[in-house]
Amino acid sequence: MSSNSHGLPLHTHKPSRRTTANRIFAVVYGCATLALLSHHALSLLNSTTLTSFFITLTFLISDSILAFMFATTQSFHMRPIYRKEFPENLRRVVKESDFPALDVFISTADPHKEPPMNVVNTALSVMAYDYPIQKVSVYVSDDGGSALTLFALMEAAKFASHWLPFCRKNNIVECSPEAYFAIDRDSHLSDQVENIKVMYKRMKARVKNVTERGKVAHEYITGEEEIQAFNKWTEEFTRQDHPTVIQVLLESNKDKDITGNLMPNLIYVSREKSKTSTHHFKAGALNVLLRVSAIMTNAPIILTLDCDMHSNDPQTARRALCYILDPEVRPKLGYVQFPQLFRGINKNDIYACEHKRLFQIDPMGMNGLSGSNHLGTGCFFTRRAFFGGPSNFLPPEIPQLSPNNLVDKHIWSSEVMELAYCVAACNYENNTNWGLKVSQLNFCLL
Template sequence: MAEAASFADIWVPFCRKHDIEPRNPESYFNLKRDPYKNKVKPDFVKDRRRVKREYDEFKVRTNGLPESIRRRSDAFHAREEIKAMKLQREKNSGAGDLDDNAEAPLEPVKIPKATWMADATHWPGTWINSSSDHSRGDHAGIIQVMLKPPSEEPLMGDEEGKMIDLTDVDIRLPMLVYVSREKRPGYDHNKKAGAMNALVRASAIMSNGPFMLNLDCDHYIYNSQALREGMCFMMDRGGDRICYVQFPQRFEGIDPSDRYANHNTVFFDGNMRALDGLQGPVYVGTGCLFRRIALYGFDPPRAKDRHSGCCGWGRGKKAAAGSEETRALRMGDSDEDLMNMATFPKKFGNSSFLIDSIPVAEFQGRPLADHPSVKNGRPPGALTIPRDLLDASTVAEAISSISCWYEDKTEWGQRVGWIYGSVTEDVVTGYRMHNRGWRSVYCVTKRDAFRGTAPINLTDRLHQVLRWATGSVEIFFSRNNALFASHKMKLLQRLAYLNVGIYPFTSVFLIVYCFLPALSLLSGQFIVKSLNVAFLTYLLVISITLCALAVLEVKWSGIALEEWWRERAVLADRRD
């Protein structure tokens, strides 16, 4: 992380200066197209050559980090052993002065082989040689600020101090924080869902952005303007009722024939577009821009006419004095609102920093009140206030919020944040939001927003499919079954979620269909006693319907017939 932050100091301004796409350096430097196309600045070739050399050196340093850390740790460990042996000799020599006839044997010195940092302190997380309190499932919470929050005003570079000319280029870098939640043997860390909830709490205390991007570790940003396009939905008129903006998944490194249908084109370019016309697409676990306040478990704004805020905070009879942002911080003037605020510690935990950040995030996420039709908006310029600097107390509070005991007796994982209890926590989390009346949006950009890697062999693909099917069965036999959805979820959206939970059971019918011909051969009787007109009519209607669905899927998703047929074949294999 420290090496990446150091390289970002030159890479990010270089991308801004020359409009580099994609912003992933590994992907950019391995592009097969002409890298100089549409580049008109005369110093681009020189800048690119220097940045490429710096990136190669960065990769060499990164690859050598494990060995460097091991050598450093061995050196510090040897020093500690020498100190311990010296203290033991001094202790034994002191005992010998008291009793000349006593010969105390030297006991071997046992010192845990720790992982040391450059500042001669122990790494608080997992050590190379696992030890008590320093293993993958047993370590303290860690938060380290790698890059401090940027200034409010643009910071322009110059010709001096950098390897490239950054005159009139904004050289600010976004805040970068390393977060590792606490893990202890007696606590269930809830895998990805628990990690995401810990990040939500830590980010609320340290930065409190009203919108959050969820991206898996095997994905990267391919289009730097994708977030802006997603924000356009969030900040548009009526966009305050959007809980998340889902982007399609695009993959690299797949063989041209795509024999395992890893692209999922029918799903991402057909089904998800269709859901966009209902209450919105399902959350697929990555490539998603969230509204923070929706993850907190609040209802959308205007869920009831008497509510003016999306958190269920009504507007008091008396207008509060001061600016809009001040009034947002004072929400809870009425008795009902004060009662709601009083329940926040039970719902979100006992962090006062986190609770105080909730109304601020709600206000910052409102659309601009630049038109009479905009309800629950904020005036332009209301956010131009200085941000509090990070201090030790803020970081300490953030570390407390990622402790393994923080979620005890709270609603995290039940009604707040990512939902626990299923291997497909992404689908359940999106379902809970839609069930509260929120809607989502499917954003397909001209240039792929994100790209990632997909399983390249059949074994990994089958493991992935098994995980999805297991999660669907868990959803079907849980309280998250769409049959029990609230009246706030639209009927067709409910059917879509019901299909998510039911589709693994279709494997039973496929197995029956596979065995029926064999049974007919053994018994000498056909599965249908007589081919009458009614049977042939039903068969014709079903065949025409299936063909029509196939034609519509091919047309809407814009894929070739061969690719569609391959996905249908793989889908049948999954159900078997």
Template sequence: MAYDYYPIEKLSVYLSDDGGSELTLFAFMEAAKFAVYWLPFCRENNIIERCPDAYFSSSYTENSETQKIKLMYESMKTRIENVIERGKVDEDYINNDEELQDFTKFSIAGFTRHNHPSIVQVLLESGKDKDITGHGMPNLIYLSREKNKSSPHHFKAGALNALLRVSGIMTNAPIILKLDCDMYSNDPSTPQRALCYFLDQTLWPKLAFVQFPQCFHELNEADIYASEMKGLFHTNAMGMDGLSGPNYVGTGCFFRRRAFFGCPSSFEQPKIPELFPDHVVNKPIQAHEISRQAHYVASCNYEDESTWGSKMGFRYGSLVEDYYTGYRLQCEGWKSIFCSPKRPAFLGDIPISLYEVVSQNKRWSVGLLEVAFSKYSPLTFGVRSMGFVMDHCNAHYAFWPIWSIPIILYAFIPQLTLLNGVTIFPKRSNVEIFGDFEKC
């Protein structure tokens, strides 16, 4: 919300809560109340570190103003932590009837994270809500899509498609930033950087997304599990940027809304005209009609008999919806750009325990193999759609899990042969080639 973006009223922040938790809604209500102080504070003091947590742990100038806002931030944090500890939002944390009504939606009979109606909650409305200096605030909207056990939810890709549609109904901005909940924005000028590419007339017709690298904070010095993934997020992306562009890596990526509706030359029509990417919303986001439609497009059966997940939106069928979606967009002829400024645009959390690393790698491996052995495999489909070199880059990812076989063999066989006295590596004297090298 604190981006350097003018006019700020054109910015809308959507939060997807796939867990359907009143605690998350409470945290966001608190964040909205704090934001009316924090945004003018950042603007007037030219703060670069706009994530409050990062700002207060940096070496900032202490004065009465910073002390006051820090106190506010700390008390907000304590309130949220208390609510999380209790596991529910008690009455003493609810300020008025309106808030009470919002929270009762979570206490209807049978409400669980896997089974509940869709909840769309406008926490801030641009044009109406102002900060303490009278400047406008961006829109802030909470969404928990409908879930029930009989409809497939398609994990993160499903959540993102619901977000795409709800944001389409409410504001329908042509450019979308997708950010994971474990990342924060580290540079207030990032939207300008991305927009420079989108506004370039030579790139525009085929440009689908601008990807920033995933960078992490709190990396331990040795990074013993090699979680920084420099090869994946930096080196390979830079190379692919010289071809059709990098892959989408799930977060820190600016998309053009149009890219989710078919290839550059043919448009895939959504069911309702309000979801067309060029539709201009001319009703306030709290209007009854908008709210009704937002609930409708966030419902479980909205996608029935539609091409959402196959030809439209984020693609279903792989646990790595990011790789799969980026790859399919490139197959359709879309291009992408890699933007890696000196100051990281986003910073995120990294898995730090062995258990987390193993489960992340397992998830990625299963997801990549799902693509490798699907009808859209880079070996068959990709190579025809994007040419050999670009496809080779994508195939390198899809078949990456197969590396585990030689690595496991290499990890065990030398020890086993050593214990059993078997020689597997050639003896130096047995190999002619060494002799030849020596002669050289």
């Protein structure tokens, strides 16, 4: 348990009640396995015919493999723990105005395999976080380099001006509209819900229409800024070969929702691609977002999300802060991983599609040892963690990329934009420490 100066804990943990049973089971099962393996070994030595020798050898090999698998997973069952956070106690440690800024990275790679509406829902679910809104920046990395995804995000930016105040006013927990509207709602909200549902359905129809046609028709493009943005998709622009596109769709100190409150930054980034460079897939995309976000906002906390993994609790960022702002935990903390849950799977999950062992059981077991593994999505990193261990800071090649750098310029300023384009270039990492020493993402399982 960790308490702040007022004795109120930010987070607690308790061991699972299954711990003792797990340990007894491991000992009994381990002994039985050893007995079985020694029996196989003895039978092998005493085998009289060639056939019985090979049959026993097969048993010995297959049971040894199973025993190895059993042994290597037992540590996960020795000390599983349940963690609980108390975001309501945060205000006693730090004022809301002093919360660290948060940069959210959402990656998408193909508008036909990963429908842009998924990206929109994921983005809206984090834009609606219960967090000082001008501190939140949502970056979407589009490795598909698709105008369709940009169009969907432009629509999301407009819809957000209605959706964010709706979520705030009604304390909505499920802030992905698709997930929210999939459940029947209380009747006292019905008029409001109906209105916003119609708005959502219209947006969805427009995005679907554009995706099916494969291009953004003129009738959907309004305003000079949008025309200029889509003009970047020239004849030569292909998915594998195109210049960087960075488009600020919402700006937190300028754009307001329909109730007059500010909205978070929403930024579309499609990094430069060329057929002659290696791109390192998702790792490459995250590396570019790390650099571009450093130039534009440089938040000390980073949340990574796959485009099909929305956040299902607006308190999530505050929950992560319960660990990140704990002075006892902070010096050694690299990331806070949230579990992955799946929607739309049948109630009893007869096909085990939830991957419970991978995404819920094993991480809980590791949590009781030295900490959960990284699950690829739903993970809050400290930006500092990408620049070497706690005692060996690896400085990036330019000071603007350093986690300590304070961004004091407007994200639209030409200086910021020029540098952001420069660090998003596909040959930026050549002859630099990126991917090798600083942010070793290229060599990690993401």
